[in-house]
Amino acid sequence: MGNLVGFSTFYSEENPPSAIIDAVASGKVDVAIVWGPAAGHYVQRQRVPLTMVPVPSGKGDLPFEFGISMGVKTGNEALKIRLEKVIDTRRVEITKILQDYNVPLVQWKAGPKR
Numbered sequence: 001m002g003n004l005v006g007f008s009t010f011y012s013e014e015n016p017p018s019a020i021i022d023a024v025a026s027g028k029v030d031v032a033i034v035w036g037p038a039a040g041h042y043v044q045r046q047r048v049p050l051t052m053v054p055v056p057s058g059k060g061d062l063p064f065e066f067g068i069s070m071g072v073k074t075g076n077e078a079l080k081i082r083l084e085k086v087i088d089t090r091r092v093e094i095t096k097i098l099q100d101y102n103v104p105l106v107q108w109k110a111g112p113k114r
Helices: 019-026 036-043 077-089 091-100
Strands: none
Touching: 019 036, 077 091
8 A cells, every 4th residue: 555646636726637647657656547538638648658448347346437428307308309319410529529538438238218
């Protein structure tokens, strides 16, 4: 435990969200476990090549991967349908934005619609 370095997730001007990735790039730490979308965004901006590796979750583990989603207020079926249509018709553009920001993408199996 003597080799651990803690980082605050309460970001400010003095503690930017890039601090953890900067610490890896500078050699202050060898490894960091960071939320994928934030990590990907800052990893791709480093001058030092860094590699992101997904952390797999075993049965019963706290999952380290999850979907990004939107929600609407219960009963607002019209808005839900409009959002679903926009997501479906602009899926390629949405995926490109996520890729441009180096957000790790995970293939999910379709589940029941709610």
